[in-house]
Amino acid sequence: MKNDKYKTIINSINSKNIVLASQSPRRAQLLKLLGLNFQICPSHVDEDSIQIKDPVSHVLELSRAKAKEVADSLEFGLVIGADTIVVLDGQILGKPADKKEAADMLSRLSGRTHQVYTGFTVLENPGGNDMFDYEVTNVHFRDLYDWEIEGYVNTQNPFDKAGGYGIQDQSAVFADRIDGCFYNVVGFPVTKFYTRLLKMLNY
Amino acid sequence: MKNDKYKTIINSINSKNIVLASQSPRRAQLLKLLGLNFQICPSHVDEDSIQIKDPVSHVLELSRAKAKEVADSLEFGLVIGADTIVVLDGQILGKPADKKEAADMLSRLSGRTHQVYTGFTVLENPGGNDMFDYEVTNVHFRDLYDWEIEGYVNTQNPFDKAGGYGIQDQSAVFADRIDGCFYNVVGFPVTKFYTRLLKMLNY
Numbered sequence: 001m002k003n004d005k006y007k008t009i010i011n012s013i014n015s016k017n018i019v020l021a022s023q024s025p026r027r028a029q030l031l032k033l034l035g036l037n038f039q040i041c042p043s044h045v046d047e048d049s050i051q052i053k054d055p056v057s058h059v060l061e062l063s064r065a066k067a068k069e070v071a072d073s074l075e076f077g078l079v080i081g082a083d084t085i086v087v088l089d090g091q092i093l094g095k096p097a098d099k100k101e102a103a104d105m106l107s108r109l110s111g112r113t114h115q116v117y118t119g120f121t122v123l124e125n126p127g128g129n130d131m132f133d134y135e136v137t138n139v140h141f142r143d144l145y146d147w148e149i150e151g152y153v154n155t156q157n158p159f160d161k162a163g164g165y166g167i168q169d170q171s172a173v174f175a176d177r178i179d180g181c182f183y184n185v186v187g188f189p190v191t192k193f194y195t196r197l198l199k200m201l202n203y
Numbered sequence: 204m205k206n207d208k209y210k211t212i213i214n215s216i217n218s219k220n221i222v223l224a225s226q227s228p229r230r231a232q233l234l235k236l237l238g239l240n241f242q243i244c245p246s247h248v249d250e251d252s253i254q255i256k257d258p259v260s261h262v263l264e265l266s267r268a269k270a271k272e273v274a275d276s277l278e279f280g281l282v283i284g285a286d287t288i289v290v291l292d293g294q295i296l297g298k299p300a301d302k303k304e305a306a307d308m309l310s311r312l313s314g315r316t317h318q319v320y321t322g323f324t325v326l327e328n329p330g331g332n333d334m335f336d337y338e339v340t341n342v343h344f345r346d347l348y349d350w351e352i353e354g355y356v357n358t359q360n361p362f363d364k365a366g367g368y369g370i371q372d373q374s375a376v377f378a379d380r381i382d383g384c385f386y387n388v389v390g391f392p393v394t395k396f397y398t399r400l401l402k403m404l405n406y
Contacts, residue, residue: 006355006357030375142394147209150209151210170236176394177383178381179380179381180380180381182385183375190375191378
């Protein structure tokens with residue numbers, strides 16, 4: 001069978017007791033695309049407790065904190081942590097607290113290019129491998145109508161999402177182009193993660 | 204209620220008896236994101252019967268043929284037709300006929316940038332509006348391992364897809380970056396469609 005190698009590699013990765021330290025359903029869905037089996041065990045890291053203004057340091061540090069918290073409670077396994085942020089003019093936009101803040105964020109993003117950063121960390125127990133990296137994608141929003149912003153903030157969609165939008169929901173029509181990794185905008189840069197994982201595991 | 208205008212517009216579009224002349228589940232899913240209600244009525248246009256080598260003319264012509272076939276059988280409604288192709292070095296790549304052809308296509312795409320074109324046409328009966336446009340997105344594939352290509356062509360995924368891959372399946376990790384409309388790569392440029400539809404209907 002010519003596809004033995006693909007299956008062998010995926011099976012071998014799956015034997016490692018993979019744990020995803022994230023409650024994002026989008027991230028779980030993306031890892032499943034790869035054929036990976038894993039448990040979900042969200043970390044309890046307080047995202048607001050980390051005050052790092054540099055986007056790359058921010059997502060790397062937070063992804064590591066999330067992975068480490070879960071890995072520390074695990075004797076055997078491979079833990080994946082990730083963190084995604086939205087950056088406009090060098091400033092990190094968090095999750096909006098209310099409708100007004102969500103509408104303000106979307107008004108600022110309207111007609112502009114912002115950056116989506118995701119950092120990821122993989123920690124393997126017992127004390128072995130350790131890997132981290134990040135991806136950044138430019139996202140351009142067309143000029144939004146006020147009534148579109150108002151319609152969107154009246155849904156529940158903006159409130160659990162950095163920057164106040166999710167490209168996989170009704171706000172799909174806000175972005176008219178991106179430049180960079182496709183799935184990073186959804187919340188997990190699956191291509192870079194996969195190639196780095198293959199390298200970490202010496203495939 | 205501040206969101207009245209958004210709801211009014213979507214409700215007004217939905218009153219038009221929308222018909223999607225495509226059997227692609229991805230396209231249906233994207234239209235649903237917008238809050239649109241529609242019936243699905245795939246056209247029976249023979250894609251191989253249209254031999255137009257220019258990508259833009261090809262997707263516009265084929266999207267129109269699909270919409271027209273369905274619209275001709277409809278007294279009242281707004282019919283959406285679409286066609287997506289993959290283009291490498293100016294050459295249109297169709298749907299691969301067998302494993303060997305699929306593997307050859309993916310080997311050609313490996314390490315290169317190709318274009319995804321989607322044309323769409325909207326026809327409204329009785330004899331009224333008519334709208335069409337297209338979108339193009341650059342997609343770059345990283346260097347693929349032979350065993351990845353072999354593993355992928357041993358699934359059923361490549362065979363109903365132009366270019367032999369679908370970015371929403373296991374081949375998600377083949378592309379490492381794109382430049383252009385995000386959802387066009389999935390098969391429907393939802394942002395351009397939506398803004399053109401609003402204009403067509405005078406919103």
